[in-house]
Amino acid sequence: FVSRMNIEQVREYTLSLLGVTEDQPFGDDILTFRLEGKIFVCLWLGGGEHDMKESSEPRLALKLSPERNEELRSQFAAVTPAWHWNKKHWSDVYYEQIEDGLVQDWIKESYQLVASKLPKAIRQKYF
Numbered sequence: 001f002v003s004r005m006n007i008e009q010v011r012e013y014t015l016s017l018l019g020v021t022e023d024q025p026f027g028d029d030i031l032t033f034r035l036e037g038k039i040f041v042c043l044w045l046g047g048g049e050h051d052m053k054e055s056s057e058p059r060l061a062l063k064l065s066p067e068r069n070e071e072l073r074s075q076f077a078a079v080t081p082a083w084h085w086n087k088k089h090w091s092d093v094y095y096e097q098i099e100d101g102l103v104q105d106w107i108k109e110s111y112q113l114v115a116s117k118l119p120k121a122i123r124q125k126y127f
Contacts, residue, residue, distance in 0.1 A: 005100040007043065007058055013104055014041055017111050018126055026050070036122055039063070040114040041107055042085075050084065059092045061085050062110040072106070 005013070014020060014033045021034050029048025033041040042061040044050055061082045064072070069091045072079040078097035082090035095103045115126040 003100045004096050004098070005103050006096070007045070009100070010043055010060060010095055010103065010107075014043070014107055014111075017108070020111070035111060035114050035126070036118055038114045038118070040110040057094050058096050059094050060107075061090050061092050062106055063090055063113060064106070064110055065089075065113065068109070 011022075011031065015022060017035075019035055022031050023034070024031060026032065026042075027048055027050070029045050029050050031043045031045060032039050033043070040063050044059050044061075046056070046058070061084070063085075066088045069079075069081075069088070072091060073081070076098065078094040080092045080094075081087035082092045093103065093106065112126075115123055118126070
């Protein structure tokens with residue numbers, strides 16, 4: 001048995017990271033998670049204008065390095081170029097198809113990527 005995260009567990013884990021806030025600037029069907037105002041995860045809540053019709057499976061978009069996105073997409077069928085975002089920097093992750101430990105690792109990786117680009121004085125709080 002492999003444990004898979006559900007939507008609430010994704011949200012709880014992401015909010016557990018230091019300094020993370022959530023809002024809904026893109027409508028009722030997307031939760032965005034930010035560090036110091038910078039988005040690093042978008043969690044689709046289902047339905048709404050962000051429903052891709054051909055795939056209504058739960059997903060989140062993660063910001064990762066271009067190399068890392070390519071690597072994960074080549075290794076996992078459940079990681080695809082992000083539908084609504086810059087495909088070089090963002091991937092959609094169908095998290096119910098991936099082990100929860102990996103999903104958490106990738107969320108943390110996205111968080112650290114955004115933290116690493118913050119001004120040094122602010123960045124120090126997160127490492």
